[in-house]
Amino acid sequence: MADQNISMLNQLNVYKTDSVVRVRIIRLWRQADNENPSETYSIDMILMDEQENKIHASVLKKFCPKVEGLFVEKECMLIKNPTLGKIYSKFMSVDNPHKLNFAYATKVNKCEDFGGHLYGFKFTSFDLLLQNLVPQNQSIDVIGFVATYYKMEDVTKKDGTQSKRMCLQVQDLEQRKITLTLWGTYAQQMSDYLSTNEDDGHVVIILQFGFFTYYNGRASISNSYNVTRLLINEEIDEILSFKKMLDLLACTPGASSSNGISRPSMLLSFHDDFLISTEFKHIAEVDGIREAMSFIIFGTIKFIPRDVKWYYHACKSCNKKVTPVMISKQALDGSCDDEEQGYECNNSGCQGKVVEAVLRYKILVKVQDSTGVLDLVLWDREAKKLLMKSANVLLEEILSGDIDMDLFPEDFKKLVDKSFAFKVQITDYNLNHDYKFYTISKLTQDPTILCELQKKLNFDQNTNSDSMHGISQSFPSDDTINFKDTDVVSMSGDNTTPLSRLESSTGNNILEKSKTTAINLKRNLVEVYDDDEAQGYSTNKSRTTSKTIGKENEKHNLIIPKIEK
Ligand SMILES: [Zn+2]
CATH class of the missing domain: 2.40.50.140 (Nucleic acid-binding proteins)
Structure with missing residues (x-):
């Protein structure tokens, strides 16, 4: 600049008290008083000169009335005789060890815009x-x-x-x-x-x-x-x-x-996903699912079978399962003298090429809730989080340890008897191939989520008859039973309250009252259905059985208020 008297912000020093700077206010905010947040402690700014040097500036409250009106974001000012303070904060807003302060001798004037950038970004990659x-x-x-x-x-x-x-x-x-x-x-x-x-x-x-x-x-x-x-x-x-x-x-x-x-x-946050947006199911209900869907179950890992392989080789580029193949290795003279293990990826993207493979988890876990047991598959992402090591590391540990010849990791024991909320996914593949190992898409041990699900379970159990457990064990795998059909039965009678409304009102006494109502209703129903129940279990004809079980299920739907989402 032609004006020799004007200093750049990076030239300011504590020895010189009569500096003049020409700056743009690129950021302006009010610093509240810590002890009285409604009071202003200071007005703070980030100032930038025409070379895009920046400095933090601060005007204490007592000077504010004199100069406050001069400060407008994006506008330019001439500041004479500022003083420099030391920055004590650990966090540096700008790359400058000093803070520009306004004192009695400091003079501030608005000035012509000197052009240049309005913000002075310095992007970090x-x-x-x-x-x-x-x-x-x-x-x-x-x-x-x-x-x-x-x-x-x-x-x-x-x-x-x-x-x-x-x-x-x-x-x-x-x-x-x-x-x-x-x-x-x-x-x-x-x-x-x-x-x-x-x-x-x-x-x-x-x-x-x-x-x-x-x-x-x-x-x-x-x-x-x-x-x-x-x-x-x-x-x-x-x-x-x-x-x-x-x-x-x-x-x-x-x-x-x-x-x-x-x-x-x-x-969706875990909270929304597990408690609001995804349907909750008991394990006993899972067999009746006839369409691809996700649902939440709350259960305990009871068992991890030793005879099921817990890992697989995945293609490094597309993540799909690869097929092991033997590849002939060429010796230096060009003759094929050896073979080595390789992997072929048949996924459309990789088109049968030999690819690099990585080891990934695929752990079969048997999960139990109060109504039954379900086979679920714990895939790599979730398994890695739980076990805190990769499948590759775990396999190497076992191979070097030489203890467990069937390659069953001791680490899996820490999963057994642990309770989780599982988000389970049933795909078209599961349904079309009658493949009953379902994918765990997410799982959590978040205490708040588990506690809420426990409440849901307790509510169901309190309104449930003991015969529920007996029935869940004897559910026939008869395809003619479609539990979905009975889902339309819901509590809409005058003497009952849908759970969804209860949940939104969250009144505990209403909840208690409804429990009593439901239990009373249950007693009546048990009397009504007693005959059918006896008949149902005494016959071997599947048609009669399914009809009876259907009714039985209808009864459950009446007893258990359907949880609406
Ligand atoms: Zn691939």
């Missing part, structure tokens, strides 16, 4: 964050698009105050993903945006002055209290050109499907 190559006490700027998100939730902070939280996955142009946690007003801003702009395609965001943490091998970012700026799909150059790049990538032949994601998809 996801790569550096994921590899933990960035200091955790300095703010970062990131740009990316929202790939997935969870619904905003209410949380109680450590100090007992209430706040909002929202978790998202943000993705960059190279398909790298990082977790972003937004708190308070930032969570609200994001939630509001997503709920009011439903057909917007990509949601590109910039988080400026964000907070980076790396913990347990996981990188994540979040907002800081005040200084963070969150820009969502705004019409600024950085966001517009990022969107253009996304569109280009989506058009590139061979572009992976995840580049084609446009609209961010909402994920």
Whole structure:
């Protein structure tokens, strides 16, 4: 600049008290008084000069009335005789060890706009964050698009105050993903945006002055209290050109499907998934399922069969099961003198090529609840989490240990007699091939979820007759019985209350009252059906049996209020 008297922000030092700086306010916020949050302690700013050097600036409350009106975000100012303070906070909003303070001798004037950038972003690549190559006490700027998100939730902070939280996955142009946690007003801003702009395609965001943490091998970012700026799909150059790049990538032949994601998809929290959105079932009900679906069961792993292989080889590129083949190895002279084990992938993408294979878990577990036992398959992702090691590591341990010749890991014992809430998936494959080993798509031991499910079970059991257990054991595998058909029977009589309404009212005394009603109703029904029951079990004709069991089941539907979702 022609004006020799103006200093750049990185030239300021504590010895010189008559500096003049020309800056733009790129961020402005009010710092509340810790002891009295409704009072202002100071007005704080991030200032940037024309070379994009930045500094944190602060005006104590007593000086505020004099100068407050001069501070407008994005506008430029001339500041004469500022003083420099030391920054004590562990978290550095900007890369500058000093804080610019306003004292009695400090003079502030608005000035002409000097051009240049309005925000001065300095983006950090996801790569550096994921590899933990960035200091955790300095703010970062990131740009990316929202790939997935969870619904905003209410949380109680450590100090007992209430706040909002929202978790998202943000993705960059190279398909790298990082977790972003937004708190308070930032969570609200994001939630509001997503709920009011439903057909917007990509949601590109910039988080400026964000907070980076790396913990347990996981990188994540979040907002800081005040200084963070969150820009969502705004019409600024950085966001517009990022969107253009996304569109280009989506058009590139061979572009992976995840580049084609446009609209961010909402994920259900475990709480919503296990307690609200997915139907709860007893194991005894599972045999009657005739359509592909997911449901929740609450049970205990009782047994892991030793004679079933607990791992398989998967294709490294497509994750599908591979077939072992013998490949002839060529000796140096070109003759085939040896064979070695290889793997062939027959998945459409890999087209029968010999591929690299990795070992993955596929553990058959027998799960029991109060109504029966179910065969479930614990796949790699969930098994790895529970056992805290990969299938490969576990197999190597066993092979080197040389103890268990049938390759059955001791580690599995710690799963037995453990209770979980399982989200189980029944696929068309299960149904069409009568394949009764169902996939566990998720499982949890979250105490809140287990406790809620336990309540559900207790409620059912209290309104249930002991004969239920006898019947569940003698369910015939007769295809003519379709329990679905009887599902339409629900409690709609005058003297009963549907459970769904009970749940929403959550009045305990109403619940108690309804239990009594249901039990009374049950007594009446048991008397009515006593004859049929005796008849049903005394005959061997399957038709009569199925008819009777059908009625029996109808009775259950009357006794057990159907839980509506
Ligand atoms: Zn493959």
